[in-house]
Amino acid sequence: MQQDPFVARRYYLKDVPDAVEVRVHRPEADDVDYFCRVEIDGLASPVRKKAYGVDAMQALLLGLSMAKTCLTASCEFKRGEIGWFEPGDSDSGIEAHF
Secondary structure, eight states: OOOOSEEEEEEEEESSSSOEEEEEEOOEEETTEEEEEEEEESSSSOEEEEEEESSHHHHHHHHHHHHHHHHHHSHHHHTTOEESSSTTOSOOSOOOOO
């Protein structure tokens, strides 16, 4: 069985038919550091970024933080067009309490 490449994936509701999908991939080694790929689909501009850390834990935490920042900075989120439980939620549901 193939392992899911994501650590976390969440769908956000949107005023239009398509949902917004946020994906944070598993940490990967890159020479001396680690990175997590962060992808967001369903926004006007899709997001494809990497969050780097000195180890897998830091890369994961920074990836989650990057996902939240990219989502909440989007025009769609600021206009209240997307949300976790319903469009217009001001809570992204991604917190950094560790």
